[in-house]
Amino acid sequence: MSRLSERAWGYLLAAPAFVLLGFVALAPIGAALWLSLYRRMPVFGLDEFIGAANYVQLWSDERFWAACRVTLYFTTLSVTAELVVGFGLALLLDRLTSRSGRSSPWEQAMVLLPWAVPTVVSAQIWKWLYQPDYGLLNYLLLRVGLIDAPIDWLADPDWAIHAAVVMDVWKTTPFATLLLLAGLKALPQDLYAAATVDGAGPWERFRRITLPLLMPIVVIVLVFRTMDAVRVFDAVFVLTGGGPGNTTETLSIYAYKTLFQTLQFGYGSALATAMFILVAGLSALYVVLLRRHFQESA
Amino acid sequence: MDVATKSRRHLGRRLPVILAGVVLSLWTVAIVGCLQGGEEPASSAxxxxxxxxxxxxxxxxxxxxxxxxxxxxxxxxxxxxxxxxxxxxxxxxxxxxxxxxxxxxxxxxxxxxxxxxxxxxxxxxxxxxxxxxxxxxxxxxxxxxxxxxxxxxxxxxxxxxxGMLYYRRDLLDRYGLMPPSTWDDLVHAATVIVDAEQDRRLSGFVWQGKQYEGLICTTLDVLRSYGADLWTGDLDQAERGLQFLRDTIAMHKVSPPSTSMADEESTRHFFGDGQAVFMRNWPYAWPLLQRQGSPVRGKIGMAPLPSVPGHAGAPVxxxxxxxxxxxxxxxxxxxxxxxxxxxxxxxxxxxxxxxxxxxxxxxxxxxxxxxxxxxxxxxxxxxxxSQPRPVTPSYILLSQAAQPEISALVVGRKTPRAVLDAVRRQADRYMGGGAASVAGARQ
Known part of the structure; x- marks a missing residue:
């Protein structure tokens, strides 16, 4: 056996994992990038290299920009709401479990349930809840007296996107809750004890101890949820299919229709690549913010 | 150590063996099943x-x-x-x-x-x-x-x-009305019946207005009854036809706002529950609406879609x-x-x-x-x-591009003129240059 340094051995042993990762993650991304430089429409026998022409077309494509706006609006609203509600639930659960000294599996199961249901199934359930004639939501609002006539949430171009946001928040808040709860459980209790001795109230303790220490977890939640929200497909597609009047057409719905319904593989890949760049850009932004936060607090 | 614990421990030791046995026998059954299922008949077939x-x-x-x-x-x-x-x-x-x-x-x-x-x-x-x-x-x-x-x-x-017009024969008879042959007649009949019936759940005319292929069908049905078309032909008449689609919801109020999410099945259920006087749908709905237990069984009729006087309609x-x-x-x-x-x-x-x-x-x-x-x-x-939708290999491209435009019209976000401008531009793009010329060259 030849004499290899420990370092070289390490690389050698890790090589299969790197190759696998390359095949699973990098190859498809590269293939999509490559495809986005072609005009490929199998129906018309078109398969020609056109350089950046798809991206030029993308730049002047109103429907693309509209889809970007819808996607960012959806992402901003749903991720903010998920973080706030998730934080609240995490604090509540933390309280409940630390008081009684043990965590009840029922409480945790109830919080996690929406996350466990497949998105297509929960979107279908919400579609029934939103139904104008026999949907539960209209029934409740009418009974309480908040509205006079049933609202067709999904058929109204102003309401539709918000209906999708509410469903997404219900569905994915448990994810935020779970991560934040784990973070809360790991916080050193002596800091709180010391702060209490120094006379800090609950708000002060939350602002000066909980929030700063939990910041890395918050950023992880933000990164994961933003990535998912920018790519949102099934929830919105089942609820509205992108309508009415494209008011709920997100980037992935536009890419899906371009790729799989009108079979424009080159242009569809350009759309997918644009979406990838958007997600990567937002993630990079979060990482920079997190780094700055640590540098400031250090 | 009591007997129960002992037998539990005994079981614990034997569990892997039992599991392995179960898995093995399931595999055998599955493989045998596959072999039998996949068995090809006589080799010459x-x-x-x-x-x-x-x-x-x-x-x-x-x-x-x-x-x-x-x-x-x-x-x-x-x-x-x-x-x-x-x-x-x-x-x-x-x-x-x-x-x-x-x-x-x-x-x-x-x-x-x-x-x-x-x-x-x-x-x-x-x-x-x-x-x-x-x-x-x-x-x-x-x-x-x-x-x-x-x-x-x-x-x-x-x-x-x-595309056909379904109507409630019982309701038309009650008010001495005939199945409508023009759109004006349809609006009139729907308004009279809905006003007189005093039923909050009853709508006049339901049709497929969701952003999907069915919306193109309804739109073409209406436009052709106006002697117009979506991608070609007279602009003014096409504008009137599109305006009528929007007016059924916004002005005449014979179609419910939920029309903008309605597809074939939801309109069939709506009409089938007795909640609409008229419906545009395909003939497939007829046997379903007439079957045992349907609330509208024996109370309905089917007619050609109305048109505008002077124009012969041509359903999709x-x-x-x-x-x-x-x-x-x-x-x-x-x-x-x-x-x-x-x-x-x-x-x-x-x-x-x-x-x-x-x-x-x-x-x-x-x-x-x-x-x-x-x-x-x-x-x-x-x-x-009946007339087919545009007979071209680019049809899916045309239809997919037009769907959001017409859907925006249905919910009042775009005017008929703006929709037509956009749709005609799309037709130029998909039919005029690129794809169509290549298509021609390959034939």
């Missing part, structure tokens, strides 16, 4: 694979007919493979599987709007010898037009549809055709299956037993068919008048 969406009605009818085909053609075996119900998903399946160059099936059922696209792509083969030129007049002309690409026949019509053609995969290695046998399934006898059986509308004209004066399906008599003139 040719197996044809027939892909299609599920037909409604009695699920034993089509298999029965296929066994009859096998009896008439010894050595041929037909295996059905079902596709998902959604036609978008079927289109996607076909495109993904035919694009590779080898087809995992021989005979396929396709929508009228796909024939040009599939023929252009070279995915389906010519069927001129299955229905020679002289025999094509036996089918509805619009269906043959939709199936003809570059002068050659690429698919054979299997069953056919056209729907329906399915049978084609043969170009890459199939058993094209001759596959052609025989298409010939069999579109023959008069089989069309009659499907019309009577499954409630589909035959694509052969002669069956609409066939005594045994009319006996079982009297409504076909009234359907015939409408089917004869």
């Amino acid at each position: 040719t197996v044809l694979i027939f892909k299609h969406g599920k037909l409604s009605g009695d699920a034993t009818v089509l298999p029965g007919l296929l066994r009859e085909f096998e009896q008439r053609h010894p050595g041929l075996i037909v295996r059905e493979e079902l596709l998902p119900a959604s036609s978008d998903r079927q289109h996607q399946y076909y495109a993904m599987n035919l694009d590779g160059g080898s087809a995992p099936f021989d005979v396929l059922a396709i929508d009228t709007i796909w024939v040009q696209e599939f023929a252009q792509a070279g995915w389906i083969g010519r069927l001129d010898d299955i229905v020679p030129m002289g025999e094509r007049a036996a089918f509805f002309p619009s269906a043959v037009a939709a199936a003809t690409f570059g002068g050659q026949l690429y698919a054979v019509p299997w069953y056919i549809d056209a 053609l729907g329906g399915w055709l049978l084609a043969v995969a170009e890459q199939s290695s058993r094209r001759e046998a596959a052609g025989e299956l298409v010939r069999f399934l579109t023959s008069p006898d089989i069309q009659r059986a499907i019309a009577i037993q499954l409630g589909y509308n035959p694509a052969r004209r002669a069956l609409y004066s066939d005594a045994s068919v009319l006996d079982a399906r009297p409504e076909l008599m009234a359907l015939y003139p409408t089917l004869l008048q």
Whole structure:
């Protein structure tokens, strides 16, 4: 056996994992990038290299920009709401479990349930809840007296996107809750004890101890949820299919229709690549913010 | 240590062995099952694979007919493979599987709007010898037009549809009204009935307004009844037609706001629950609305869609055709299956037993068919008048681009003029340059 340094051995042993990762993650991304430089429409026998022409077309494509706006609006609203509600639930659960000294599996199961249901199934359930004639939501609002006539949430171009946001928040808040709860459980209790001795109230303790220490977890939640929200497909597609009047057409719905319904593989890949760049850009932004936060607090 | 604990520990030690035994026997059963299931009949037999969406009605009818085909053609075996119900998903399946160059099936059922696209792509083969030129007049002309690409026949019509007006006969009778022949009559009748009935749940006219292919069908039905079209022709008349669509919701208030999310099934349920006076839908809804237990059974009628005085309407053609995969290695046998399934006898059986509308004209004066399906008599003139959607390989591109525009009109986000400007620009882009010119060069 030849004499290899420990370092070289390490690389050698890790090589299969790197190759696998390359095949699973990098190859498809590269293939999509490559495809986005072609005009490929199998129906018309078109398969020609056109350089950046798809991206030029993308730049002047109103429907693309509209889809970007819808996607960012959806992402901003749903991720903010998920973080706030998730934080609240995490604090509540933390309280409940630390008081009684043990965590009840029922409480945790109830919080996690929406996350466990497949998105297509929960979107279908919400579609029934939103139904104008026999949907539960209209029934409740009418009974309480908040509205006079049933609202067709999904058929109204102003309401539709918000209906999708509410469903997404219900569905994915448990994810935020779970991560934040784990973070809360790991916080050193002596800091709180010391702060209490120094006379800090609950708000002060939350602002000066909980929030700063939990910041890395918050950023992880933000990164994961933003990535998912920018790519949102099934929830919105089942609820509205992108309508009415494209008011709920997100980037992935536009890419899906371009790729799989009108079979424009080159242009569809350009759309997918644009979406990838958007997600990567937002993630990079979060990482920079997190780094700055640590540098400031250090 | 008590007995229970002891036996539990004993079980714990034996559990892996038991589990392994269970898994092993399940595997054996599965493998044996597979072997039996996959067992090919006599080695000389040719197996044809027939892909299609599920037909409604009695699920034993089509298999029965296929066994009859096998009896008439010894050595041929037909295996059905079902596709998902959604036609978008079927289109996607076909495109993904035919694009590779080898087809995992021989005979396929396709929508009228796909024939040009599939023929252009070279995915389906010519069927001129299955229905020679002289025999094509036996089918509805619009269906043959939709199936003809570059002068050659690429698919054979299997069953056919056209947009119809459904109405509540009982309600019209109560107020001494006739089924409307113009849109003004329809608005008038709907307003009178809804006002007089004092039923908060009752709407005047429901139609498919969701952002999908069905919206294009409704829009073309209305525009053609105005003597106009969406992608070509007179702009002013097209503007009036589009304005009428929006007005049914916003001005006349005969159509509910939920129209902007309505598809065929939701309008059928709405009308079927007795919540609407009029409905635009395909003929498939008729047997479902008339079956035992339906709240509107015996209270409804079906008529041609209204039009504008001075213009003959032309409802949109729907329906399915049978084609043969170009890459199939058993094209001759596959052609025989298409010939069999579109023959008069089989069309009659499907019309009577499954409630589909035959694509052969002669069956609409066939005594045994009319006996079982009297409504076909009234359907015939409408089917004869029907016109296909634009017959071009670019149709899916045109339709997909137009859907959000018209949907925006339906919810009042765009004016008819703005919609027409956008749609005509799209037509120039997809039909004028690029794809269409290449298409021409390849023929």
